[in-house]
Structures are given as structure tokens and as C-alpha cells.
Amino acid sequence: MAERxxxxxxxxxxxxxxxxxxxxxxxxxxxxxxRRAVLATSVGNAxxxxxxxxxxxxxxxxxxxxxxxxKEGVQLIYAFATFAVxxxxxxxxxxxxxxxxxxxxxxxxxATTLILMAVSTxxxxxxxxxESIGSTATVLLLLARLVQGFSTGGEYAGAMTFIAESTPDxxxxxxxxxxxxxxxxxxIAGAGFVTLLTLxxxxxxxxxxxxxxxxxxxGPMGLIGYYLRERLEETPAFEAMEEARDRESxxxxxxxxASYWRTLLIGMVMVFFYNVVNYxxxxxxxxxxxxxxxxxxxxxxxxxxxxxxxxxxxxxxxGYFSDRVGSKRVVQGGLAGLVLLSIPSFLLIxxxxxxxxxxxxxxxxxxxxxxxxxxxxxxxxLFYTEVRYGALAITYNISASVFGGTTPLVVSWLxxxxxxxxxxxxxxxxxxxxxxxxxxxxxxDPSGKSLRGSPPAVEKKRxxxxxxxxxxxxxxWQEEKEQRERERE
Numbered sequence: 253m254a255e256r257x258x259x260x261x262x263x264x265x266x267x268x269x270x271x272x273x274x275x276x277x278x279x280x281x282x283x284x285x286x287r288r289a290v291l292a293t294s295v296g297n298a299x300x301x302x303x304x305x306x307x308x309x310x311x312x313x314x315x316x317x318x319x320x321x322x323k324e325g326v327q328l329i330y331a332f333a334t335f336a337v338x339x340x341x342x343x344x345x346x347x348x349x350x351x352x353x354x355x356x357x358x359x360x361x362x363a364t365t366l367i368l369m370a371v372s373t374x375x376x377x378x379x380x381x382x383e384s385i386g387s388t389a390t391v392l393l394l395l396a397r398l399v400q401g402f403s404t405g406g407e408y409a410g411a412m413t414f415i416a417e418s419t420p421d422x423x424x425x426x427x428x429x430x431x432x433x434x435x436x437x438x439x440i441a442g443a444g445f446v447t448l449l450t451l452x453x454x455x456x457x458x459x460x461x462x463x464x465x466x467x468x469x470x471g472p473m474g475l476i477g478y479y480l481r482e483r484l485e486e487t488p489a490f491e492a493m494e495e496a497r498d499r500e501s502x503x504x505x506x507x508x509x510a511s512y513w514r515t516l517l518i519g520m521v522m523v524f525f526y527n528v529v530n531y532x533x534x535x536x537x538x539x540x541x542x543x544x545x546x547x548x549x550x551x552x553x554x555x556x557x558x559x560x561x562x563x564x565x566x567x568x569x570x571g572y573f574s575d576r577v578g579s580k581r582v583v584q585g586g587l588a589g590l591v592l593l594s595i596p597s598f599l600l601i602x603x604x605x606x607x608x609x610x611x612x613x614x615x616x617x618x619x620x621x622x623x624x625x626x627x628x629x630x631x632x633x634l635f636y637t638e639v640r641y642g643a644l645a646i647t648y649n650i651s652a653s654v655f656g657g658t659t660p661l662v663v664s665w666l667x668x669x670x671x672x673x674x675x676x677x678x679x680x681x682x683x684x685x686x687x688x689x690x691x692x693x694x695x696x697d698p699s700g701k702s703l704r705g706s707p708p709a710v711e712k713k714r715x716x717x718x719x720x721x722x723x724x725x726x727x728x729w730q731e732e733k734e735q736r737e738r739e740r741e
Contacts, residue, residue, distance in 0.1 A: 273723035278716050279709040281420045285485055289418040290427050292480040293411050294434030296366050299477040300407050301438030303373035303400070306466040307335055308535040308660065309446045309553060312543060313455075313463045317381045318390050328543050329668065332661040335535075337394055338401030339653035343646070345405020347505060350645025353406065358414040358641060363481040365407040370474020372399035377467030401653075409645035414484075416632035417640075420711040422700050424629045425579055429571025432624035433564055439534050440560045442466065447553040508643050512635065518694045519634050519647035525587065525687030526623045527656025532676055533620045534560065536660040537613065540676065544667060545602060547609075559613045563621045570625025579626040580697035586622030587691065590684040593619075598677035616680075633698035636705030636733065704729040 307314065314334070315327030322330060345365075353361040376396045382389045411431055419427040445466050453462040509516070534556070541552030574582050593615055600612030635643040659679075666675045702708040708719050708726045719726045 273708075273720060273726055275716055275720065277707045278719055279707055280713055280716070281418070281709050281711055283420075283711060286419050286427065289484055290415055290430045292484050293362070293414050294430045294437075296362065296477040296481050297407070297411050297431055297434035298438035298441070299473045300366060300369050300404070301435045302442045302473065303369050303438075303467075303470045305439045305535065306373075306442040306446060307376070307397070308332075309443050309538055310463050310466070311335065311539050311660075313458050314393075316459050317463060318393055320382055326668075328539060329661065329664050332539075332664050334390075334393055334397055336658045336661045338397040338404070339656070339658065341398045341401035342405040342649040342653045345402035346409060346645035346649030347405075347642075348402075349406020350409060350642035351505065353410050353413070353641030353645070354639060358410055358417070359481065359484050361406055361641075362410045362414060363478055365403045365410065366477045366481060367474055368403035369400060369407065370470045370477070372396050372403060373467055373470035374474075375399075377464040377470070405649045406645060409648045410641055412628045412632050413641045413644060416629055416703060417637070417706070419709070421702055421709050422575060422715075423711065425574035425626060425699060426568065426571040428629035429567050429574075429625040431628045432567050435624070436534075436560050436564050436567065440557055443538065443553050443557045443560070445469075447557065450553070505642070505646070508639050508646065512639065512643055515634050516643065516647050518690060519631060519644070520651040521687065521690040522627070522631065522695070523648050523651035524655045525683045526627050527652045528659050528683045529590065529616075529620050529623060529680060531656050531659040532663070532680060533613075533616050536663055536676070537616075539660065539664070541601075541609075544673060545604075555610060555613060558610065559617045562614055563617045563624070566618055566621040567625045570622050571629070572625075574626045574629065574699055578697040578699045579630045580691060580695055580699075582622050582626045583630070583691055583695075584688060586619045587684045587688040589619045589622070590616075590680050591688065594677040594680040594684070595674060598674050602673055630695075630698070633703055636729075637703065638705060640703075640705075698728075701728050702726060705733065 311331040312328060315322075315331035318334070319327045319330045349361050349365060373396075376393065379392045379396065380389055412428070415428045415431055416424055449462050449465060450458055538552045538556050541547040541555065547555075570582055597612040597615045600608045600615075603609065603612075631648070632640055632644055634647075663676050663679060666679075667673060698704075710716060710719060724730075
């Protein structure tokens, strides 16, 4: 045991001086533990995004409950403005939970964020409407949304980090894509539940009290998710780093911003296009179909549920491809597809013919799936182990707050202002062009390789020999880190 700890210290502290990679440096992943980590994290993520997503699927109803004195189009804008408010708290949650995740460990923080989300979502279902307490209802809704945003700030970055650090290098893509399967299942459950309630109760009853039911479900779901996450083991990468480093070596937020600002900016652009596409397809489209195109709330939600169900196997397939051909190539393909086909997709969606509408939505869903299958493994690879949770939380939540969460609000406002129903398509094209340029020029493909700052991780012992034959390839990030250390001094 003492010898093993000395090897870890040698690995993590051997920055300037070149050293031979040894057998003891390589992590052999317990695949049963890795699968449990993927399952528990994905299930927890599904619950988290069920809680967060039901608000967007009830946006039209919430507009009527909390903003009844306004016109219908303006109600939707205000409902999405309240949706966007949660993203103001996400960077703060990212700072707090991200730094705690690099100190306390990934597991403890992920359990905490899940409970916080469940409590805040439950509270929304208990708030009286505008007709009962006037503007106080709006204030309470805003407060609950802020707490939701604070919780989400630590959730997604932590979940990506946890899975990426718990899986073998050659299967990181496909196993990490399970996280986004959880996200889609959460969204499907939320949209499906809202759709069934609307069909069973009718629009008038939904406005009176039925809208509360999905929010009240959050309480028991949160307890189940907390139980699953508490039973997880900490990630091998974090445990190895903890044994090797001194407590004084923790980096502050200022240190991260000073040392990793280039990587932070690259990551923010990646999160920018990732979130704009996701929130357009998964959060904004139901309201676009019902409020802008007049399809009716139930019909719009059913279409989105079908599209998300189709996306699930595609997400896993994209994760599989990322391990074979590289996550960077898959992302580039998705961005190029959006540049070429966003406008045709929205023309199909606006046709009013059910099959053409579905085809347009599926096209957007496929391109969105190309990011969902790759980003959970690609984004954590941008940062070194000692700052991964904190730096990723900062990157993800600042960008998601500024660009992702505001997407439904900005698009709704622009359509209301210009009257042009193709505004979402133009937005996606512009975002994809920017993303394609940044990914092509600045992003290195880490597929099948160790995470920055971590020893190689393999599935089976027989793979160790192959890794040892090409140590420079295994530690591809070593020279980059040495350069970073020289710059810091």
C-alpha cells in the first residue's frame, strides 16, 4: 500500500522531469463500479432534469397562472423570462459546488445538488397563483427558480466529471453518453407526464390546479436519487489525486481563472453552441409549436416526446462513434449539419403537415444528439484533475446562463418583434458557424486517451502492456502541463 501511494505521488508530482510510465501508474477500472456510476449518475440526472424541464413544458400554463393580466404572446415571454432567471444563479452554484467538488469529492456534492433541486421544485408546486396573492406569487416563483438554478450549477458539471473519471479511456465516450440518455429520459418523463395530465384534466383544470402535480412529484423522486448517489464510490482519478497532493495545493477560483483562461474560453464557446441547440430542441420547441405555429399544447408536446425517444439510441451511437473515430469529428459533423439543414428543418416544421413536422424535428434532434453523445466526455477532458470539477462548473454555467437559458426568451422576443418564424433557424446557423471554427482550430481530440492530469485507465489488465509500449501517447498532455507550469512561474 505504501509503495502504491509513493507511485501515485511520483506520477502526480513528476511535472518537469520526464519519467517512464510504470505498470503501477495505470488504473484498471472495475467495470461493475463504472457501470453503477453511470447508472446512478444518469438516473439522478434524469430526476434533476425532470424537475428542471417540466417548467418549460408548462410555460404556456405558467404564463396564464402567474401573468394573467397580459396578452397570450407576452405571457409566454414573461414565463420564459422566469425560466431564464434560474440561469442567473447557475454561475454562483457552479463556483460554490465546483470548488467543493475538487475539495470534498465528486460524490458528496452530487448528492447535495440533487436534494436541493428536489426541494426547490417541490416548493414551486406549493406557491399560490397570481389571483390569490398577486405579485407575491411571481416573487416566490422567481426565488424558487433561483434555487433551482443554483443547484443545477453544480449538477451537470459534476455528473460529467464523475462519469468521465470512472470509466476506461477507450469507452469514455459511449459510457459518458449515458448521462445524456438520463437527461432525455428526464425530459421525456416530464413532457409525457405533462401531456397525460393535459389530456386527462383539460387546459382549464391544468390552469386551476393541475399544473402543480408535476412539481409535487419532485419530493419522493429526490429521495430515490439521493439514495442511489450516496451508495456510489468516489472516482479513481479523484482518489489517486487526493492521496498524492497536499492540502495547501488546492487552487482558488482566482488561480483557475488566471491559469486556465484560454481553456475556459474555448470551453465556453463549446458550451455555447451545445446549450443553444439543446434548449432550442428540447425546451423551446414545444412552446414554438403551440404558441407560434398554433399546433395545440398536447400535439406539440407529443411530437417532442417522440423525437426525444428517437434521439436516445442515436445519442448512444454517437458516443460509440466518438470512441472509434474521435469526438471532435462527430461534433464537427453535427455543426456542419446544422449550418446546412437548420433552415430546411424549420421550413418542414412550419409546413403544418404532421410527417413533415416530425421529419424537421428529427433532423434537429439528430444533430443535437451528436453533441449529447460526445460533450459529456469531451468537456471534462479540457481540464486537469485537480481543477476539473471547479473549472468545468465555471465554464459550463457561465456560458449556459448567458446563452443557453436565454435562448427561449431571445427567440420568443425576436419572433414577436419581427414576425419571422424562421428566427430559431437563423440563430442555430450563426451559433454553429462560430462553434465549427473554434472546435476545428482549438480543440484537441482526447478520445481513447487519458484525461488531462490523470494516469491512463484501462478496462482489462492485458491492456497495460499496450499502454506501456507507447508512454508518450498515453501521457499526451504531459508537455502541455509542463508548459503551463512554466507560464505560472
